[in-house]
Amino acid sequence: MRVGAERRSCSSAASVAMGSTNIPSRPSRCEVRARAIVSGLIHAQRAPPAATTVASETRVSSGCRNAGVNLRKNRDKVRYLANDGAARRRGRTRSSGKNVGNDVGLTPDVVVWDRAAVGAAQGESIGRSARVATHMPSVWTTAPSALGCGASPHSVSSAPVSEHDARNRSDGSARGVSRLRLSAASLALAAASGVFAPAWCDFGVAAAQGVIRAESPFDGRPVGVVRFEGIERVSVQLLRNQLRTREGRPYSEATAQDDVRRLYRLGQFRSVEASLEIDPDDPGAPLTVVFRFVEAPIVEDVQVVGNRRVTDQDLARVVNILPGTPMDEFLLGRSIRAIEELYRNRGFFLVEVTVDERELEESGIVLFRVREGERVRVTGIRFSGNRAFEDRELRPNLRTKTAGILERGPLDNEVLDNDVTSLIRFYQAQGYLDIRADRQITPSPDGREAIVTFVLDEGPLYSLRNVVLRTADAEAESRPPVFTAAQISAIMEIKSGDIYSTQRVERSMEAVRASYWRLGYADARVQRDELRDAEEPLVDIFITVVEGPRFRTGEVLVQGNDLTKQKVIRRHVRLRPDRPLDRGAVRETERRLEASQLFEAGSVRVTVQPERREDPGYRDVLVEVAETDTGSLTFGAAVGSDSGVTGLIGLEQRNFDLFDPPESVGEFFRGQSFRGAGQQFSLALQPGTEVQTYSVSLTEPHLFESDYSLTGQFFFRQRIFRQYDEERFGGRTRIGRRFGDRWVAGLGTRAEWVSLSNINARAPAAIFDDRDRALLTGVSLDMTRTTVPPTERFRPTRGTRVELAVERVGAFGGDYDFTKLRAEHQIFMTVYEDYLGRKGVLSFKTTAQYIPEEGEAPIYERYFLGGRSLRGFEFRTVSPRGLRRDGTPSNEPIGGEWLFFFGTEYEHPVWRDILSVVGFVDTGTVTNEIGFDDYRVSIGSGVRLYLPQLGQAPLAFDFGFPIRTASGDQKSLFSFAVDLPF
Structure with missing residues (x-):
């Protein structure tokens, strides 16, 4: 049986209503359009005792099987048992003298009805063909002549059959027990939302042997016996618990229908049928209600064959069928679609998945057969009809990408449809309100590649003509509105005469709402109606404001x-x-x-x-709010061209409370102590090959519930340079003050001891001069203004950041006395954005630092550039050189007292939100006097990897190429910084 595409394309909603037979009307895929006939309970009047019961069948012609539907092996059939009159006309009749019960479940045959019978039953003529849904639960309906069905296939009537008519029947069959069967398919479909019919076939039509009535003549008669047939695995008690039809209670057709629905919803059966057994010789005898079941097979195993490009493990993750559970047609279809979707995501757009029905019937094994087809790659994307925008302006709006080094370029219909929608939104945002878009796929002869063409009909460019304001409640109350029309127009971003951009209109509406909200009109509603001019591409906006009360x-x-x-x-x-x-x-x-x-x-x-x-x-x-775990224990590593390999063991608590000690050991380990005050505590152990840092810090962001913050830190740091080793330990404090959302000022102090060791014998003399342990104390004042959103700390897309700082070293004594000045300005601007929200960001950075006192600062307080700070040059090598102790010049840097840096960088997204490329220009110099002598310039490019598993900071890899150097500069083409949390 073919499963998959047909099932979806030929689905048809069906419902069953009491008193009528509903026919799905969606066209089939066969040459002859037809309708599926789903029968409900056939009500028939009881015939005179002389009436006889005969069942017959008509088999499906080979033409249907040739159409790809093998109904004999399909477990979901539409079956009809007709009387012998219809059977003779179709040429196949069972032997007479057998009652209907002998034919139940024997053969999966189909009887189709002729035009006149269907026309009489449905009140309309639907032609010589009917389509039969092969994916419905089995439908069994009988209307034997003993219950009053018409003798002729062209006569559909509920009137009893006369004895004369009965005696004139050719079969001469004996009178038997009459059975009235309740269609399980009808009742199941009434509870379902639709019917999936993967194949429709052309059948001739045979006579309908009954009509559906709103009420049953057997309602109210007592139920004598409730019997179950076909049960082998399912508990009978479970079935009885679902029933409302019980022995000794009056029979109700509606109750029986509900029983069938509940039984079918158990998910244990292929089909459920309810029928009545009556004794025609004793009209008052209690009824026998028989529930017949065809149990769904138990899934013994789930297997997939034909999958060469996708592993069994990957397929197992998307298949929802479990061995040992009853076969579920819905889960089967969903698994097929999931497998196909998995393949399409990997570029196999022509994949076909079917289920081996024979294997399922014989062994209970669900065997998916996968026909992968060739991998279809998009090798070209074209646009047709775009006059207002070039191809390069439209491509960023697409998720479909051409195959290349970083992209597989898979062809996917869903993605293409989203791309069409994205192009429409893009055009409407630019004022082309009548834009129409579609896409065409041109495959290559071998089916492996395809070219996608987006066909566009741009239409005219619309402009805004007028803005009309109406304040509904203000007019009703005869009071002046909160804002006049002129004020509303001033608030709006879009103005009369501007291009009618849907994005600007939405932002304007949001600005109007915000204006009302700020004044306390919390329930204010701002609605917009557009009126387009029939002659010119002009739009009028009618704004209706319901101000509501002020709160x-x-x-x-x-x-x-x-x-x-x-x-x-x-x-x-x-x-x-x-x-x-x-x-x-x-x-x-x-x-x-x-x-x-x-x-x-x-x-x-x-x-x-x-x-x-x-x-x-x-x-x-x-x-x-809902509490979450705000503590973290981090294990990781960092690799950098400037700092070597560094390990990390970090303990952080973002909601620390210094004054909440544990009352018990258990409270400490459950994380219920030292929490709740919003303080930030961190402990970091960072051993490394070139840098070692150990620190502990605590920050109170709102000191005494004010806008002041207080931070304290103690640290030990050891750094290995090429000519010497540096060791620092000490502490720092800082009191900050926030002014609004943008300005922050701080007053800081520090006290630390610094010493140099392992000095190279040929190192400059300045290093030997500063090798003794020294105490540095200082007080600093800084002020920062930032418009960068806090959520974009590691990836700014807009805003500026300005920082000014001054520090006086030696303010509290110590071995040195000098001043350090610093100014830094950064700008971030988005110059590109695709429809996924990925942004291309251009940034500028300018830094100036200066020590006014010449020769007073030790080497470890002076300035250096190089490495990550000036790409293309070796780490800390852009600096003045010194003299050795013997007076000979040295090529080793000793730091400067003036630093200037200016750089620009553009970052462009390439793949999702993970990979970006950058291009940069770095410039700068370090000297002992303010100036721009020995100015260096480098250009380069690099990549950024944003991996959420590794933290918010990106992995940076850059290649820098110096284009302006000074004598003795040491170049470094490659620089990188990688943080790798475990």
């Missing part, structure tokens, strides 16, 4: 914080009691709480409560 903020309630203190949460709340209730501030509160990383992702909800009854005009705000 003020009541209480801000917090729930869900078991460990985190209320004050920590309220720091992020942008709403204040008795202030105008601003829904924009509600959204900002949610964003800030999510960004704090103190709670589960997606768990933060900030909702505005209904107006207080006792205090009109006020509405409370409820903040709901």
